[in-house]
Amino acid sequence: xxxxxxxxxxxxxxxxxxxxxxxxxxxxxxxxxxxxxxxxxxxxxxxxxxxxxxxxxxxxxxxxxxxxxxxxxxxxxxxxxxxxxxxxxxxxxxxxxxxxxxxxxxxxxxxxxxxxxxxxxxxxxxxxxxxxxxxxxxxxxxxxxxxxxxxxxxxxxxxxxxxxxxxxxxxxxxxxxxxxxxxxxxxxxxxxxxxxxxxxxxxxxxxxxxxxxxxxxxxxxxxxxxxxxxxxxxxxxxxxxxxxxxxxxxxxxxxxxxxxxxxxxxxxxxxxxxxxxxxxxxxxxxxxxxxxxxxxxxxxxxxxxxxxxxxxxxxxxxxxxxxxxxxxxxxxxxxxxxxxxxxxxxxxxxxxxxxxxxxxxxxxxxxxxxxxxxxxxxxxxxxxxxxxxxxxxxxxx
Amino acid sequence: xxxxxxxxxxxxxxxxxxxxxxxxxxxxxxxxxxxxxxxxxxxxxxxxxxxxxxxxxxxxxxxxxxxxxxxxxxxxxxxxxxxxxxxxxxxxxxxxxxxxxxxxxxxxxxxxxxxxxxxxxxxxxxxxxxxxxxxxxxxxxxxxxxxxxxxxxxxxxxxxxxxxxxxxxxxxxxxxxxxxxxxxxxxxxxxxxxxxxxxxxxxxxxxxxxxxxxxxxxxxxxxxxxxxxxxxxxxxxxxxxxxxxxxxxxxxxxxxxxxxxxxxxxxxxxxxxxxxxxxxxxxxxxxxxxxxxxxxxxxxxxx
Numbered sequence: 001x002x003x004x005x006x007x008x009x010x011x012x013x014x015x016x017x018x019x020x021x022x023x024x025x026x027x028x029x030x031x032x033x034x035x036x037x038x039x040x041x042x043x044x045x046x047x048x049x050x051x052x053x054x055x056x057x058x059x060x061x062x063x064x065x066x067x068x069x070x071x072x073x074x075x076x077x078x079x080x081x082x083x084x085x086x087x088x089x090x091x092x093x094x095x096x097x098x099x100x101x102x103x104x105x106x107x108x109x110x111x112x113x114x115x116x117x118x119x120x121x122x123x124x125x126x127x128x129x130x131x132x133x134x135x136x137x138x139x140x141x142x143x144x145x146x147x148x149x150x151x152x153x154x155x156x157x158x159x160x161x162x163x164x165x166x167x168x169x170x171x172x173x174x175x176x177x178x179x180x181x182x183x184x185x186x187x188x189x190x191x192x193x194x195x196x197x198x199x200x201x202x203x204x205x206x207x208x209x210x211x212x213x214x215x216x217x218x219x220x221x222x223x224x225x226x227x228x229x230x231x232x233x234x235x236x237x238x239x240x241x242x243x244x245x246x247x248x249x250x251x252x253x254x255x256x257x258x259x260x261x262x263x264x265x266x267x268x269x270x271x272x273x274x275x276x277x278x279x280x281x282x283x284x285x286x287x288x289x290x291x292x293x294x295x296x297x298x299x300x301x302x303x304x305x306x307x308x309x310x311x312x313x314x315x316x317x318x319x320x321x322x323x324x325x326x327x328x329x330x331x332x333x334x335x336x337x338x339x340x341x342x343x344x345x346x347x348x349x350x351x352x353x354x355x356x357x358x359x360x361x362x363x364x365x366x367x368x369x370x371x372x373x374x375x376x377x378x379x380x381x382x383x384x385x386x387x388x389x390x391x392x393x394x395x396x397x
Numbered sequence: 398x399x400x401x402x403x404x405x406x407x408x409x410x411x412x413x414x415x416x417x418x419x420x421x422x423x424x425x426x427x428x429x430x431x432x433x434x435x436x437x438x439x440x441x442x443x444x445x446x447x448x449x450x451x452x453x454x455x456x457x458x459x460x461x462x463x464x465x466x467x468x469x470x471x472x473x474x475x476x477x478x479x480x481x482x483x484x485x486x487x488x489x490x491x492x493x494x495x496x497x498x499x500x501x502x503x504x505x506x507x508x509x510x511x512x513x514x515x516x517x518x519x520x521x522x523x524x525x526x527x528x529x530x531x532x533x534x535x536x537x538x539x540x541x542x543x544x545x546x547x548x549x550x551x552x553x554x555x556x557x558x559x560x561x562x563x564x565x566x567x568x569x570x571x572x573x574x575x576x577x578x579x580x581x582x583x584x585x586x587x588x589x590x591x592x593x594x595x596x597x598x599x600x601x602x603x604x605x606x607x608x609x610x611x612x613x614x615x616x617x618x619x620x621x622x623x624x625x626x627x628x629x630x631x632x633x634x635x636x637x638x639x640x641x642x643x644x645x646x647x648x649x650x651x652x653x654x655x656x657x658x659x660x661x662x663x664x665x666x667x668x669x670x671x672x673x674x675x676x677x678x679x680x681x682x683x684x685x686x687x688x689x690x691x692x693x694x695x696x697x698x699x700x
Contacts, residue, residue, distance in 0.1 A: 071593050075527065102599035115590035118420060119612045125591075129598040162420070178594065 016084075017186055017218050018045040018068065018105075023081040023091075025063050025072065035293045037063040039242035040081075042324070045235075047185070050212065050219040052233030052250070054226055054265070058289050060242040065190045065222045067091075069107050070098055085186070103133050103182035110191035112171035116163035122149070122174055123159040129181045148177040151214075152207060169200035176207065180215070188220045193228055205231055226269050230254060238262045241292055241300040244324055248331040255351060258333035258341050260307040267350035281349050298322075299336065306346060307337055420616075424693040434689035440682025448497040455491035460647045462486045471665035481667040484657070489667065492649040493675050499643070499650045500679060503564055503633040504626045510568035512622060515575025522576065523583030523614070524606045534580070537573040545570045549632055553641040560643040563636045567629050578621055582614035589613075616694040623687030627680040634676050651676050 025038035038060040045051045055061045066072050067079055070090060083091040085105060090098065106129075109115035116125055123145050130141045146156040152173040163171055172192065179187055192208065193201040209232055211217060223229050229236055229250075236253045238246040238261065246259040257263045264283040271277045285304045290296055302308045302317040316336050324334040333341075341347055428434045447454070464478060466486040473481040480489035522533040540548070549566040556562030586592065587610055595605045636642055637652025651672040658668035 066593075069597050071597055099599050099601065102597060107594065107597045109590040109594060111590055115594050117591040117595070117609055117613065120609075128595065128600065132598065132600050132604070164420070175594070178598065182598070 016044040017047040017086055018220070019082070019084040020044065020064075020068065021082040021084075023064065023067060023083065024079070025060070025067055026078040026080075028076055028078060033293045036295070037242055037292055038067065039295075041239070041242070041244050042081075043235075043237050043244065043247060045186070045218055045220055047218050048212075048216060049235065050221060050233045052229035052236045053220065053222045053239060054224060054229050054236060055239035056224060056289050058241070058292055059239040060292070061222045061224075061239045062190050064239070065107075065188045065220060068220065069105065069188055070102075071107070100133075103129065104184050105186040105188065106179035106182065106184040108172075108175050108179050108187060108189040108192045111195045112168050112175055113163075113195075115175050116171055118163055120162075121159065122154075122161055122163070122166075122177075125163070125174060126159075126177045126181050129178065133182055135182065144181070145177075148180055151180065151211070152177045168196050169203060172196060172200075172204050173207065176204075176211070180211070183215075184217070186218045186220070188222070190222045191224070192221065194223060194225055201225075201228065208232060226265060238265065241290065241295050243300060243334065245301065245335070246333045247324060248333075249329070252329060252331045256342060257347065257351065258327055258331065258338040259301075259335045260305050260341055260346075261301050262333075263341060263344075263347050263350050264306065267346065279349070283346055283350065299334075301335075307335075307341060307344070310344075311337060311340065420694070424690070427693040428689060431689050431693070433685055434693070437682050437685025437687075437689060440678060441686055444497060444679045444682055445501060447494055448501040451494045451498050455488075455494045457488040457491040459492060459495050459649050460487065461491075464488075469664065471661060471668070473665065473667045480671045481665070483654075483668055484661055484665070489671055492654060493651070493671050496649040496651045496654065496672065496675065497679070499560075499648060500630045500633060500676070503560065503567065504629040504679075507564045507567035507571065507629050507633070508622060508625055510564065511571025511625070512575050512618075514568065514572040516579055516618065518572065518576035519579030519583070520606075520611070523580040523587070524610070530580070533576065537576055540569075540573045541577075545628075546632060546635055549636060550639065550641065553636050558641055558644055563633055563642055566636065566641075567632050570632070571625055571629070574625070575618060575621065579614060579618055582617055583610050586610045586613045617691070620687055620691040620694065623683055623690055627683035627687070630679050630683070631676060 021042050023038055023041040024036065027035040027037055041060070041064055043051060053061045053064060063072070068083055070093070072079060079091060081091060082089060085101070088101070090101065093101065120128075123142070126145050126148055127141050130136060130144060135141065136144060142159075145159055149156050149158055154170060154173050154177070158166070158170075158174075163174065166174065172195075189208070193204050196204060205228055208219065208221075212219060212232075219232070221229060221232060233250045236246075236248060236250050237244045238253075238259065240261050246253065246257060246262045248257075253262065254266065257266055264285050267280065267283045271280070283306055285306075287304055290300070290303060296303045296318075298316070298318040298320050299305070299308075299322050302313075305317070308314070308317050314336070320336070322334045322336045324332045325338075326332050327338055335341065428438075462485070464472065464482050464486050466472065466482050466484065468484070471482060471484055472478065475481065478488055478490065480493060483489050483492065518533050518537070522530040543551075549570045552566035552569050553562045556565060583606075592605060592609055595609045596602075600609075633642070634650075634652030634655065637650040638656045640653075640656065642650050642653055654672040655669060655676075658665070658672070661668055
């Protein structure tokens with residue numbers, strides 16, 4: 001572990017709201033091999049900043065977010081390392097102390113259908129946190145709920161309704177309102193838009209950005225959607241098989257990624273501009289992501305790495321875990337041959353001139369499309385449902 | 398910015414008419430429009446009504462000699478005795494009517510007892526998990542390995558011949574069914590994000606279990622309860638048929654009436670038909686209603 005501990009792990013200073021050090025999450029099941037879902041992850045998040053964590057499924061990004069939230073099950077799951085929230089160690093914190101601290105960090109969930117209790121009204125869902133932390137009188141709480149609903153762009157009369165009466169996008173707004181109810185400092189969003197219709201995604205992302213400006217929020221956003229992460233993050237951590245392989249300021253990452261995996265990821269993002277897209281070539285990674293129960297030795301990525309092949313399969317990649325080392329400018333990459341990535345045709349093709357901005361524009365384009373859809377919907381939207389999602393309007397008469 | 402304007406306008410377009418409500422209200426609305434559910438509900442209502450007001454509407458008392466019979470000549474249905482007479486000259490209609498109360502009583506009491514036991518074990522297993530869960534579930538597996546009616550016969554025979562032992566026997570058979578059902582529901586609900594959300598908001602474990610997990614796990618239990626009433630009535634009849642029911646001959650039981658009719662099947666088939674139909678009627682009513690209730694409560698059938 002010392003190799004990792006000594007290496008650069010992000011800008012950390014007195015302002016860091018969240019500091020994760022050498023986080024390890026191991027799932028143990030009797031009769032089965034232990035699964036090291038998170039393997040020595042370190043990063044820090046400054047107040048007011050947004051850190052995006054990207055990776056494929058199985059990369060450990062969601063587990064990392066659950067660990068930060070203290071939501072991992074007690075049984076069959078070993079968490080080690082340090083998670084400091086505003087200077088307080090929360091990884092080992094349990095019971096009542098943790099429960100009281102919870103109002104300072106909240107979570108937005110991926111699935112707006114399963115994340116809202118179907119038997120509670122919106123007021124009950126949003127207000128539960130206020131009630132449990134004894135915030136305000138009944139009347140003040142009701143006013144606060146109305147205020148929150150307005151804040152996330154829902155009418156106040158939504159309070160008396162049940163989740164099934166809303167569309168996916170609206171449900172996600174309810175989830176956001178719930179997270180905001182206790183006025184948290186940190187919000188962890190696990191794939192906040194990936195369950196939503198493409199036309200709705202930009203709306204929710206914009207909402208998150210707007211709320212951040214207005215309420216001084218700090219975000220950790222977990223997603224497999226590079227474009228979404230690019231849109232809202234200041235810093236991006238790329239995870240692969242439980243490890244952070246690259247950590248860099250967003251602009252930096254999309255301008256010149258230094259890890260072969262990141263380069264491959266970026267090369268796969270579609271750019272809604274044929275002129276730019278035509279000159280690009282996707283780097284196709286061979287095979288599936290290996291099982292976290294039996295990860296490759298050395299660098300986890302070497303089994304699928306294009307650079308490893310290019311460099312004639314250097315032994316170092318198979319035997320030695322590459323440290324997440326600073327390459328200057330707050331840009332860290334865990335690759336023995338990060339210098340060799342810089343300037344390769346693959347990197348140039350993936351990033352290219354204008355691509356860095358274009359990846360962001362992919363989201364913008366989606367936003368415009370959403371606006372168009374929204375306008376259209378208003379014309380036919382008198383079914384009183386207001387859905388712009390794919391789910392059919394609910395008829396209840 | 399045009400985007401946020403459009404966004405804002407979309408959002409105000411949330412359901413303008415005041416329709417919908419809680420899931421239970423919606424389920425009730427769907428049930429009321431379902432002819433099968435209405436049929437089942439009506440059959441249940443009739444059964445319960447007869448059980449309650451039976452003594453006042455029965456033309457004869459349970460032990461009254463209403464007409465003359467000989468072992469070879471037992472009159473069938475007539476305008477005077479709609480369901481005919483039994484081997485002792487008692488009015489069959491009156492006995493079927495009065496038997497309803499016994500069936501309902503046994504069904505409801507055994508259901509309630511079975512639910513109390515089953516749900517307690519289910520909540521313990523589902524909420525605590527770990528070794529408590531393992532222990533409870535292994536015991537339940539053992540009990541379920543024995544066929545239900547056989548197990549009930551064993552319990553009733555051990556407890557002695559009485560109505561109480563029939564109730565207890567049927568309740569014991571139902572305990573594992575409810576326990577396993579509730580535990581399974583709670584386990585699947587426990588994985589839902591809203592439970593994690595409730596925890597992350599800072600709710601206590603107890604509150605999460607009783608206010609969030611349990612209410613969302615209970616619908617299948619309600620359905621199972623309705624269906625269990627049907628089997629409880631059949632089981633009660635079965636136990637009475639085998640001579641394990643109540644001992645008082647002045648209290649008619651459908652199962653015992655069926656058993657008694659065996660000796661006269663060739664001459665007086667009506668003695669088997671009418672109690673049999675009564676059992677089928679009551680059980681079918683609960684089954685139809687329960688099945689439709691299941692569909693009405695299931696979000697998958699929601700339109």
